Amino acid sequence: MDMRRAFACTLLLAAMSPLSASDASSKLYIVYMGEKKHDDPSMVTASHHDILTSVFGSKDEAMKSIVYSYRHGFSGFAAMLTESQAATLVECSDVLSVRPNIYHESHTTRSWDFLGLDYDQPPADSGLLQKAKYGEDVIIGVIDSGLQPHF
Structure with a gap:
């Protein structure tokens, strides 16, 4: 400067x-x-x-x-x-x-539970696409939670 x-x-x-x-x-x-x-x-x-x-x-x-x-x-x-x-x-x-700085709480660290999906079902007959409504009204992204100092 x-x-x-x-x-x-x-x-x-x-x-x-x-x-x-x-x-x-x-x-x-x-x-x-x-x-x-x-x-x-x-x-x-x-x-x-x-x-x-x-x-x-x-x-x-x-x-x-x-x-x-x-x-x-x-x-x-x-x-x-x-x-x-x-x-x-x-x-x-x-x-x-x-x-x-704004601190945002995470809603979940277990996306499958948050989305109401059963991750234990075998992939062949899971019906995952149907359960997820073929992605309708779903936004997928990566969220950088950033700096989280604890004072």
Whole structure:
């Protein structure tokens, strides 16, 4: 990140009023920065630390807040932030979006039970296609459950 962007993020942080009591609790946020600007993953991670340092004012605090760096397919990171810190990051030109992490519970890990299928029947006379209504109203997909930190 160039010095002007770091300075702009620092000014935004300085311009904000002191944290209120409601801002005292941190939550996990996902910060998306788009396409990587470096091919070296360590440089991508360093840029994440730099932008967080501009928000926290301390490299040590920035390093403590980061939970994960997305540095291979795109640039972004997951970090523990207050609402006002997340709002500050949104204003930085390198940041495309900042969203709170959402945890979704799995409905099942046993798809055949969830779909009401009998997986013990021999395949020849299972009638699986008929029971499944030939796939009518069924969407099949892969769900990446993503990052699930436990605090």
